[in-house]
Amino acid sequence: MALTYAATTASTSSQRDKTFPTSSRRRASAARGGGGGRPRDRATNDPDVTVRHSAVQTLARRWADDPDTTALLRDRATNDPQPTPRNTALFVLAQHRADDPDTTALLRDRATNDPEPSPRSAALQALAEGWADDPDTTALLRDRATNDPDVTVRQSAVQTLARRWADDPDTAALLRDRATNDPEPSPRNTALQALARRWADAPDTAALLRDRATNDPDVTVRQSAVQWFAVVTPDSTGAVPFLTGLADQEDASVRIAVVRVLGYGWPTHSTVERLLRERVARDPDGEVRTTVTELLGSLPLGLA
The missing domain is CATH 1.25.40 (Serine Threonine Protein Phosphatase 5, Tetratricopeptide repeat)
Known part of the structure; x- marks a missing residue:
């Protein structure tokens, strides 16, 4: 009985193997395409994006x-x-x-x-x-950084150029243009930060930051320009007079940026001390006064 069952099973298996070939190539082909549940069909025809x-x-x-x-x-x-x-x-x-x-x-x-x-x-x-070594790639990125209709694409292209083509003089020129002329604040801000990080020693960088800190129409860009100007201009002779002149900017967040960079950057400078005391006494914004109070408490005792 057992022998009869074994023979029958072997015969059935042999017939199945002849009917359904099982080579690895056929199995792979069936899995790729095949019925409606296969990845190839689902990649094209499933109504759900996930x-x-x-x-x-x-x-x-x-x-x-x-x-x-x-x-x-x-x-x-x-x-x-x-x-x-x-x-x-x-x-x-x-x-x-x-x-x-x-x-x-x-x-x-x-x-x-x-x-x-x-x-x-x-x-x-x-x-x-x-x-990256293909000149067409660089040209395309420059074009997209300037002409793509979407702000996130322009910003991404600016970041990529600054990261991968920092040694190319044309990159700095494009970033200076984008920092001023992009119609949206985030690409302008990204371009400014890239210039401050990678071209801090270029005279054009400090001049551009001064201009953007004063003239950019967006408050976040002006605030960022104030902070980066202090980084690239550590000499108090050039930095302190300009920054103190921004202490009366209309937007409180810019004034906060000004008092912070002055307080942390030049805490013992007499002009900075006078400015901080004046701001804590009469700034119309409570957050500015709070910031200055905290600064005075952390600075050298002569200013407390």
Whole structure:
């Protein structure tokens, strides 16, 4: 009886093997495509963006070297209706298909033409990481830092140029332009900070910070310019007279920045002492007076 059962089982198994080939290649192909629950189908057809995103990640993780996966990723990088799967597809292609000219062309296209800002930024970052030596990459970043319609893309492009192309004289020139002429405060502020960090010794940097501390229309940029001016101009001869002149700025947050940089930067300077005592006595804003009171309590005893 046992022998009969074993023979029957073996025969059934043999027939199943003939009907359903189980080579690793066939199994992989079935998993990639196949029925409605497979990653390839889900990456394209699932109505939920998180499922499509997960399917793209699965395909990239398990079948990154498969030409069919590459074709699907290119399609998803362009045609998925949501930005998150497009972002993921772009990063995977940049990582696994960097030697393919089609990848470079796709990234350049998406950096300019994707309708959403996050894939445009993703494409720019991928190009900066993988194609930094290509002059076209630098040119594209400069263009996007100036002309992209979205503030976050312009800001990201400014940051990338400052980080990766700090030795290029054209970068400093572009940052000076963006610090003044970008229509939104965050790219202007980012450009100012990059100049202060990497071009602190350039005469143009201190002059630009002085101008922005006084003339920028946004209070956060003026406040940042005050703080960075004190960093790049440690000589009290140039810094203290200018900064004390800003103590009457209309916005309280700028006045707070002024008294802080003066108090911490030049605590024993006679002009600073007089200014702090004057501010604590008559500044119309309570937060400014509180800040000065705290400063006086932490400064050398002669000022307390």
